[in-house]
Amino acid sequence: MRGDPEIIEMLNDVLTAELTTINQYFVDAKMFANWGYERLADKFRDESIDEMKDAEELIERILYLDGTPNLQRLNPVRVGETPVEKLTLALEGETEAIDRLNRGVALAREKGDTGTRDVLAEILHGEEEFADWLEQQFELIRQVGDALYLSQQIHDDD
Amino acid sequence: MVVCHCRSVNDRTVGAAIADGAASLEEIGARCGAGTRCGGCRPMLDALLGAAARVTATTVQHAA
Numbered sequence: 284m285r286g287d288p289e290i291i292e293m294l295n296d297v298l299t300a301e302l303t304t305i306n307q308y309f310v311d312a313k314m315f316a317n318w319g320y321e322r323l324a325d326k327f328r329d330e331s332i333d334e335m336k337d338a339e340e341l342i343e344r345i346l347y348l349d350g351t352p353n354l355q356r357l358n359p360v361r362v363g364e365t366p367v368e369k370l371t372l373a374l375e376g377e378t379e380a381i382d383r384l385n386r387g388v389a390l391a392r393e394k395g396d397t398g399t400r401d402v403l404a405e406i407l408h409g410e411e412e413f414a415d416w417l418e419q420q421f422e423l424i425r426q427v428g429d430a431l432y433l434s435q436q437i438h439d440d441d
Numbered sequence: 442m443v444v445c446h447c448r449s450v451n452d453r454t455v456g457a458a459i460a461d462g463a464a465s466l467e468e469i470g471a472r473c474g475a476g477t478r479c480g481g482c483r484p485m486l487d488a489l490l491g492a493a494a495r496v497t498a499t500t501v502q503h504a505a
Contacts, residue, residue, distance in 0.1 A: 328478040359485045364451060372442060 286348025287365070287394050293387050294345050294399065297352045300380055301338040308435040310362055320366060321439040328368075330399050331401055336408045344402050350378070366433060369411050370420055384410060398423040444485050446460060447478035459493045466490075 296366040308331035315413065316324035363369035384407040390399035429441045450473050458472040462470045465488055470477040476486050 357481075359444075359482065360446070362446070364443065368442065 284348060286345075286350055287396065288350075290391060290394055290396055290399055291350035291377075291389055293347060294341055294348075294350070295356075297383060297387055297403070298322070298341040298345070298354075299356045299358055299384070300335050300336060300350060300376075300383060301341060301406075302354065302356075304376060304380070305334045305338060306357065307331075307360045307362065308334060311373070314362075315366065318366070320433065320436040322436045323366060323369075325439050326416075327373075331415075333409060337409065339415075340402050340406065344399060345402070350398075362387055366436070367424065367429060373413060374417040374421070377410055377417060379400055381407065382412045383413060396438055444489070445475035445478075445482045447481075448474040450475040452489065455489050455494070459490060464490070 312324045312327035313333060315321075315327060329407045342354075345352040362374040363372045384403050386408065387403045388400055391397070391403060420432070444450055444452050444455050454473050455469060455475050458469050458475070461472060463469045463472050466476055466483055469475055469486055469490070476483050
């Protein structure tokens, strides 16, 4: 189905951001594991894979609209050098993602493209969930301090 | 944060190069190597240069 060019461009912008976070959270997961923070490593690996599933939905939607999914373009991958910096950069990225997705939902609604709206809303819920988890971590850090918080990240949940 | 992944240069090192007088991508590259290989970080380096210029402008404004 021939899609609206503005919708396709917006979907590609969302795709670029998803592809960027796949890489960012994957390298975050590996660095957390290298430092010994198994719990954070597991969480970020899962998030990276969730972002890949989001990218899959977006690519399928763009193809359905007869657009060309752009898998060549990436935004800067923001690699933090400490655990807390990684969490900070992740929340920064998630906040931008939520804003971008809400703008996408508004555009899809304006264009009467309910299918695209639903795809974006589903992705948005996932990003909000992770942003909420990240905010919880900052609240924990505020309450118990960096050292106590990090000592709880050394073992995974199993 | 690692800004230039090719040369492994972080934002603090780039900030120090700018504070040391680097005012262009070439001058940043000459001082710390950032942005001298694949070029993927150049938009980020531009943003850091822009942020530093804004801070300087605000400081000058406050000082005046």
